[in-house]
Amino acid sequence: xxxxxxxxxxxxxxxxxxxxxxxxxxxxxxxxxxxxxxxxxxxxxxxxxxxxxxxxxxxxxxxxxxxxxxxxxxxxxxxxxxxxxxxxxxxxxxxxxxxxxxxxxxxxxxxxxxxxxxxxxxxxxxxxxxxxxxxxxxxxxxxxxxxxxxxxxxxxxxxxxxxxxxxxxxxxxxxxxxxxxxxxxxxxxxxxxxxxxxxxxxxxxxxxxxxxxxxxxxxxxxxxxxxxxxxxxxxxxxxxxxxxxxxxxxxxxxxxxxxxxxxxxxxxxxxxxxxxxxxxxxxxxxxxxxxxxxxxxxxxxxxxxxxxxxxxxxxxxxxxxxxxxxxxxxxxxx
Amino acid sequence: xxxxxxxxxxxxxxxxxxxxxxxxxxxxxxxxxxxxxxxxxxxxxxxxxxxxxxxxxxxxxxxxxxxxxxxxxxxxxxxxxxxxxxxxxxxxxxxxxxxxxxxxxxxxxxxxxxxxxxxxxxxxxxxxxxxxxxxxxxxxxxxxxxxxxxxxxxxxxxxxxxxxxxxxxxxxxxxxxxxxxxxxxxxxxxxxxxxxxxxxxxxxxxxxxxxxxxxxxxxxxxxxxxxxxxxxxxxxxxxxxxxxxxxxxxxxxxxxxxxxxxxxxxxxxxxxxxxxxxxxxxxxxxxxxxxxxxxxxxxxxxxxxxxxxxxxxxxxxxxxxxxxxxxxxxxxxxxxxxxxxxxxxxxxxxxxxxxxxxxxxxxxxxxxxxxxxxxxxxxxxxxxxxxxxxxxxxxxxxxxxxxxxxxxxxxxxxxxxxxxxxxxxxxxxxxxxxxxxxxxxxxxxxxxxxxxxxxxxxxxxxxxxxxxxxxxxxxxxxxxxxxxxxxxxxxxxxxxxxxxxxxxxxxxxxxxxxxxxxxxxxxxxxxxxxxxxxxxxxxxxxxxxxxxxxxxxxxxxxxxxxxx
Numbered sequence: 001x002x003x004x005x006x007x008x009x010x011x012x013x014x015x016x017x018x019x020x021x022x023x024x025x026x027x028x029x030x031x032x033x034x035x036x037x038x039x040x041x042x043x044x045x046x047x048x049x050x051x052x053x054x055x056x057x058x059x060x061x062x063x064x065x066x067x068x069x070x071x072x073x074x075x076x077x078x079x080x081x082x083x084x085x086x087x088x089x090x091x092x093x094x095x096x097x098x099x100x101x102x103x104x105x106x107x108x109x110x111x112x113x114x115x116x117x118x119x120x121x122x123x124x125x126x127x128x129x130x131x132x133x134x135x136x137x138x139x140x141x142x143x144x145x146x147x148x149x150x151x152x153x154x155x156x157x158x159x160x161x162x163x164x165x166x167x168x169x170x171x172x173x174x175x176x177x178x179x180x181x182x183x184x185x186x187x188x189x190x191x192x193x194x195x196x197x198x199x200x201x202x203x204x205x206x207x208x209x210x211x212x213x214x215x216x217x218x219x220x221x222x223x224x225x226x227x228x229x230x231x232x233x234x235x236x237x238x239x240x241x242x243x244x245x246x247x248x249x250x251x252x253x254x255x256x257x258x259x260x261x262x263x264x265x266x267x268x269x270x271x272x273x274x275x276x277x278x279x280x281x282x283x284x285x286x287x288x289x290x291x292x293x294x295x296x297x298x299x300x301x302x303x304x305x306x307x308x309x310x311x312x313x314x315x316x317x318x319x320x321x322x323x324x325x326x327x328x329x330x331x332x333x334x
Numbered sequence: 335x336x337x338x339x340x341x342x343x344x345x346x347x348x349x350x351x352x353x354x355x356x357x358x359x360x361x362x363x364x365x366x367x368x369x370x371x372x373x374x375x376x377x378x379x380x381x382x383x384x385x386x387x388x389x390x391x392x393x394x395x396x397x398x399x400x401x402x403x404x405x406x407x408x409x410x411x412x413x414x415x416x417x418x419x420x421x422x423x424x425x426x427x428x429x430x431x432x433x434x435x436x437x438x439x440x441x442x443x444x445x446x447x448x449x450x451x452x453x454x455x456x457x458x459x460x461x462x463x464x465x466x467x468x469x470x471x472x473x474x475x476x477x478x479x480x481x482x483x484x485x486x487x488x489x490x491x492x493x494x495x496x497x498x499x500x501x502x503x504x505x506x507x508x509x510x511x512x513x514x515x516x517x518x519x520x521x522x523x524x525x526x527x528x529x530x531x532x533x534x535x536x537x538x539x540x541x542x543x544x545x546x547x548x549x550x551x552x553x554x555x556x557x558x559x560x561x562x563x564x565x566x567x568x569x570x571x572x573x574x575x576x577x578x579x580x581x582x583x584x585x586x587x588x589x590x591x592x593x594x595x596x597x598x599x600x601x602x603x604x605x606x607x608x609x610x611x612x613x614x615x616x617x618x619x620x621x622x623x624x625x626x627x628x629x630x631x632x633x634x635x636x637x638x639x640x641x642x643x644x645x646x647x648x649x650x651x652x653x654x655x656x657x658x659x660x661x662x663x664x665x666x667x668x669x670x671x672x673x674x675x676x677x678x679x680x681x682x683x684x685x686x687x688x689x690x691x692x693x694x695x696x697x698x699x700x701x702x703x704x705x706x707x708x709x710x711x712x713x714x715x716x717x718x719x720x721x722x723x724x725x726x727x728x729x730x731x732x733x734x735x736x737x738x739x740x741x742x743x744x745x746x747x748x749x750x751x752x753x754x755x756x757x758x759x760x761x762x763x764x765x766x767x768x769x770x771x772x773x774x775x776x777x778x779x780x781x782x783x784x785x786x787x788x789x790x791x792x793x794x795x796x797x798x799x800x801x802x803x804x805x806x807x808x809x810x811x812x813x814x815x816x817x818x819x820x821x822x823x824x825x826x827x828x829x830x831x832x833x834x835x836x837x838x839x840x841x842x843x844x845x846x847x848x849x850x851x852x853x854x855x856x857x858x859x860x861x862x863x864x865x866x867x868x869x870x871x872x873x874x875x876x877x878x879x880x881x882x883x884x885x886x887x888x889x890x891x892x893x894x895x896x897x898x
Contacts, residue, residue: 017440018447025453029460130610137338144595148587150536152543153558153580160567160576171568221608225731228723231682232743232792233716236708242742243731250733265449269540273562283452284544287459299456302449310447322733322776 011314015307022303026296027075031068084300085293089286094297098279102301104174105278108194108271109263112201117256119202120209125245127210128217140214147207155200155273162196169196172275197274201267205259212255216248223247250321254313261309265302343596349589353582357406360399368396368552376571386574388557389564397552398578404553406586408468408538413530415473420480421523427481428488429515438481445478451540458546465548468541472534480526484519491518525597532590539583554579609687616707626700631800631832632658632681637694639676639685639856647690651676652856654694658800663826663833665847665864667840667879673856674836678804681834682721683711698800717747720793722803722822729789730777736763736788737773740795747796762791767821783814787821794825800832807842815839819846841883844868852876 050058078084084094120143127139163171170176174193179186220226221244229243264279271280279298286294318324366372372393379386385394423442427435454471461467491497497514505513541547542555543562557579561567566575625633639651651673658664666674679685681696683703696703698719703711715721723729731739740759744750750758760770766787777785786806793801803822807815823846826833837843843850843864850867852860852875860873868880 014440014443014447018444021444022448025456029456032460128608131608132338133610136610137342141342144591145584145588148532148536148584148591150539150543150555150580150583152540152562153576153583156558156562156567156572156576157580160572164567164572218608224723224729226608227684228721228729228789228792229731229739229742230684231715231721231723232746233712233714233796234742234746235712238742238746242734242738246733247731262449265452268451268455269543272544283455287455288545295456295459299449299452302452306447306449320733322735323778 008314015310018307019303022300023076023079026300027072030292084297087291087294089289089291089294094293097282097294098297098301101277101279101282104276105264105267105280108197108201108276108278109267112198113205113260113263115198116202116206117209120206121213121252124210124213125217125240125248128214128221129240131218143207143210146203149204151200151204152269152273154203155270158196158200159273174277197270197276201270213248213252216251217244220244220247253320254317257313257316258309261306264305339596339599342592346589346592346596349585350593353402353586353589356399357402360402364393364396364399366393366396368392368400372396376569379574385578386571388575394574394578397557398582401552401554401557401579402582404551405535405538408465409531409535412469412472412476412534413527415469416476416530417480417523417527419473419477421484423477423481424484425488425515425519428485429492429511442478442482445475450475454537454541455544455546458541463546463549465551468538468546472537476530476534480530483526484522487522488515488519491515525594528590528594528597532587532594535583535587554582612687614706614708614711616710617705619701619705621700622697623700625697629660630657631660631699633697635695635697637677637680637696638692639680640690640692642688650856651680654858656851656858656861658832658834660832661830662849663835663847665843665850666834666836666853667838667843667850668853669838672853674853675804678802678834678836681802682715682719713747716743716798717796718798718800720798720801722790722793722801722806724805724808728777730785732777736775740773740792743792743795758795762795765794766791782810783817786810786818790821802834804836807837807839815842822846840879852879
């Protein structure tokens, strides 16, 4: 119990540190960057026309007025009151814009991640079970190739082939401009728009799921409990799933839950290629539009996402690994 | 090393060489300047423009060649920096340890937790697009992973035998660092570096694609950035404008993946001994009536097992021949490496390739087990021949409860109701001296002796007539060893089991077996009834084994030795 507690304590410390670093990067970068900070908001001719008071007003409004220490306190206060500033491009609070886009990103990422994990795990386990055979080498080569393909390039090829040439899917966006007004129609429309982005994201991530499963499974297959289980005469299915894969799943599960957060960031390129209205594209657009409060807000939100995913992974891990929780038998007394 | 691994490595080298030659010589031979208009825009591939032109009329082949230089330069520079920084941090924190290590590990954790792509973007935006920015941000997110892995490798070298020996002999820290740690760790930098090139080329292409590339230099990623932002895929030009740069990226990244796979297997070979089993097909089996008539449960005839080693075959079991009668307990004794466990694996058909059985037969109740199909041998395992593995390490699955492991053993051979299963599990546990409540336990909640009892319960739950116990007492406390031997003896008598008992512990074997085989270097060197063998064997090896048993009273010979 105590050991477990200190493990969580350590993790909690780490996440707090990550958050602190992310906040400090956000705070520090604009202030460290060379040149007049006003250049981030206006071009040079506009700045010349501004009066000193106006300049100060702008600086104050974006939290660049006062001493560094005052600015820092003000910045922290903002974050803890869920105020990330105002987007220059959208002229709306950053948090509101993010909230609008978040659902879109989740509808894209979750199915893609599940698909890629399921396929990666199945083929990875199959490949490991057939280690050294032609089909193992074949899948290994295929998956290494998938891993070598940049996600945005797959997206571009998919658009060129399946959207432009064949016309099966839309070239961009998450919904059609014209709707038939029914809920069912809307769902179908969204799903239709999701096919290519999900396929792209799945292909781009399936390789690492496969490789992790294959090596984890190989490790598990070489263990003594496999020999013992086989000697009991259990069927091949039981051997592969209840023993081999059951043990191999532990590192896979951890990676899967943790990647839930990372992928929000990783979807930037895919969302950009497909002009998909999610968090990733929001980040890209805010970079292009030099909308700095927006960009920083997205970065911080993604960091929150990563930390949340990590905590989720830590908390749920004992569900699949009995060694990570206290014993039911021992509680009853020996 | 496997042939296929070598082939994959070689393919990687060839692929990389092609791209490298293209990057070095391409710009010298292609008659167009990649940055200037070379013809009309959107020209399809032709004799003068092999890969056609883009929207600005620039020759795409020339762009690719120049882009190859940029992409490879950024990829390799970043990989060198990341491996070097990661290497230094990793080696130092692994070697120095203490607070320094703690601090470094916390920093590494933080860097690895931060979402890397958004982090690169945010930092790159403030630094402004450019080659230096790209190298900086990719290194920034990549060094930490390298540092963590190299630290782990440093730690394992630090605790290895030679270093501990040198320390004991009073070698200075600097000497150990120079003579042991660095030469040990350095070869590991190479696969790390190769893996880094691969990742950084992909990251570079993503960053360039998002417009963070140097606007004055072409890279594969930036070619695609322009193709995308000018909607290249809406025209037919996508075939020669979008496909080639992508193929270049895939080619280079794959080349490094292949080389990395080869190096990884070479420097750090997978410890897993697993290889796929050969498929066994059903065939006609004739029953050896003679053996059945003599009541011989198991007859091993001229069994040899070979393993390939350095291109030749090493014989690990050689012409072994023995019988086990119904109800008889046969002991197989020998040192580690004498081939006794290989014999056991051969009997239940668990030899893994590359093991090879050149000749020999294993008759179980008159039928040669080697001719059994996969399904037939599965039915024999656990149901007719029970196998008791040594529990020293992990013969029990650590994440599956005792109950479930017993249950699946039952259901592998019988169809039972839930209630019957419950009763059988309780019965099996009580039979081996465990309270039924332990069915809910997992392996890590049991002591070594209890684990061994569970394994015995698992082996006997289907009431097999024949049992193979492979070193069932290894790794247990002496008192527990005695208990387990007593338990096995009791069960053997009660259930009238035929049994093979394998051990290097002669006293244990003598107390439970009827007959004994002594094995050495894969041969049977001596055999006979246990009691007779212990008293009268004249074989020097058997004598040595028996004389090595410590006794409370001195042996007569030893007294005589003193007199001499």
